[in-house]
Amino acid sequence: MKKIFLLLALPLLAQAQKIDKLITRAETERIETYLASDELAGRKPFTPGIEKAAQFISAEFEKAGLQKTNGSYLQTFYMVKTKLNSFTATIDGKELDAKQVAFFTVEPTISMDEKSGYEVATFQKGESFVPKIYKLMAATKPTIVFLDESFAKYIPSLRRNGPLNPTQKNVIFILSNTIPITYKVTANHQADKLQLSNVVGILPGKSRPNEYVIFSGHYDHLGIGKPVAGDSIYNGANDDAAGTTAVMMLAKYYAKKRNNQRTLIFAAFTAEESGGHGSVYFSKQFNPDQVMAMFNLEMIGTESKWGKNSAYITGYEKSSMxxxxxxxxxxSPFTFYPDPYVDQNLFYRSDNATLAELGVPAHTISTSKMDSEPNYHKASDEVQTLDLDNMTEIIKAIAKSATSIISGQDTPSRVDTAKLK
Structure with missing residues (x-):
């Protein structure tokens, strides 16, 4: 029996030895340290820091031998940033002030009333805010939204929305406990066109080139912010230099193996922190029926609530992935768990959401303790707070766990989009 067990164990041992040579702690540290360095100044969109990050990721994809798209690893697109100059708004003849109104728009001028054909939506007291906001941002028709006054705290953040997709339909938010009979809104904005880029590399599949498996993470963060103990750079080591590092490590690993039957796409998204715009644009480049799975990697640099060698998967029950x-x-010593923070709607809050809403088994893998993560969105999110040994083991586990999906042996069930509504 011992001899038989040894014969069975030898292939697993050989695989472990090979992956240990290709995914190393030293390489994890090298990539992570640069992405989270002060030189990149927090990788905020539209800054020199994020441009340097994009150049670095592109160079690493080049070294790995990944294919480009249209001659570049940069998947460039444009956004529109608007600044409100003036507005007037009335409901049932009553004039509103700035604390009661917010706009998602790319149009310099808005003039509408109850006869303008806008869709009408509401936020009732007690409703979950985040999932509905994501759906409204993807509205296919101009929409006016009446929010119960219990949502008043969200108006300032809605007014500070970042650049929007040029195809964004007008969404106007007004605090009102009821749907008024009459309403009128006029607004004037300054509109500026801005450029953003995802970084995308491709490893073509051998026998199933038109079936895609995506590995992704976002490489943007918050940039320069309010100083804390003299530190004003929000480096985003865990959020999400860690996930981007994993994507780059996996790209190198699979490029060395060159045995993927399905096409692998490695994507570093921009503008996740300001609305997921990078992944939204990326998602529109694919027929979702051809995307077999998406591994979105977000904040994997710290131990999970279960300790080392563990991570959770958002939306675990929504597919068989x-x-x-x-x-x-x-x-193996590694275990994946269902998301323990379902009350925080993490399935809808990262770059997996757009493809998942199209039926793709698209999930985020994370270890972040979202109820107690001490450095989340803080200047203290730096490399020295990460467990790079454990992070390296997580990357190895992701590589091993994806084996049967990239080979075509397994295909996860699709997300039931009817249950997402």
């Missing part, structure tokens, strides 16, 4: 990953790790 989590069970496939667990199956592929049987016999």
């Amino acid at each position: 989590g069970e496939i990953l667990k199956k592929n790790l049987v016999g």
Whole structure:
């Protein structure tokens, strides 16, 4: 029996030895340290820091031998940033002030009333805010939204919305406990066109080139912010230099192996922190029916609530992907768990959301303790706060768990979009 067990164990041992040579702690540290360095100044969109990050990621994809799209690793698109100059708004003849109104728009001028054909939506007291906001941002028709006054605290953040997709339909938010009979809104904005870029590399599949598996993370962060103990750079080491590092490491690993039957796409998204615009644009470049799975990697630099060698998968119950990953790790010390923070709507808050809403088994893998993560969105999110040994093991586990999906042996079930509404 011992001899038989040894014969069965030898292939697993050989695989472990090979992956240990290709995914190393030293390489994890090298990439992570640069992405989270002060030189990149927090990688905020439209700054020199994020441009340097994009150049670095592109160079690493080049070294790995990934294919470009249209001659570049940069997937460039444009956004529109508006600044409100003036507005007037009335409901049932009553004039509103700035604390009661917010706009999502790319249009310099808005003039509408109850006869203008806008869709009408509401936020009732007690409703969950985040998922509905994401859906409204993707509205296909101009929409006016009446929010119960219990949502008043969100108006300032809605007014500070970042650049929007040029195809964004007008969404006007007004605090009102009821839908008024009459309403009128006029507004004038300054509108500026701005450029952003995802970084995308491709490893063509051998036998199933038109079936795609995506590995992604966002490489933007918050940039320069309010100083804390003299430090004003929000480096985003965990959020999400860690996920981007994993994407780059996985790209190098699979490029060395060159045995993927399905096409692998490695994407570093921009503008996740300001509305997920990078992943929204990226998603529109694909027929979702051809995307077999999406591994979105977000904040994997710290231990999960279960300790080392563990991570969770958002939306675990929405497809069979989590069970496939667990199956592929049987016999290893690593375990995937369902998302323990479902009240925080993490499935809808990262770059997996757009493709998931199209039925793709698109999930985020994370270890972040979202109920107690001490450095989340703080200047203290720096490399020295990460467990790089554990992070390296997580990257290895992701590589191993994805094996049967990239080979075409397993295909996760689709997300039931009807249940997302």
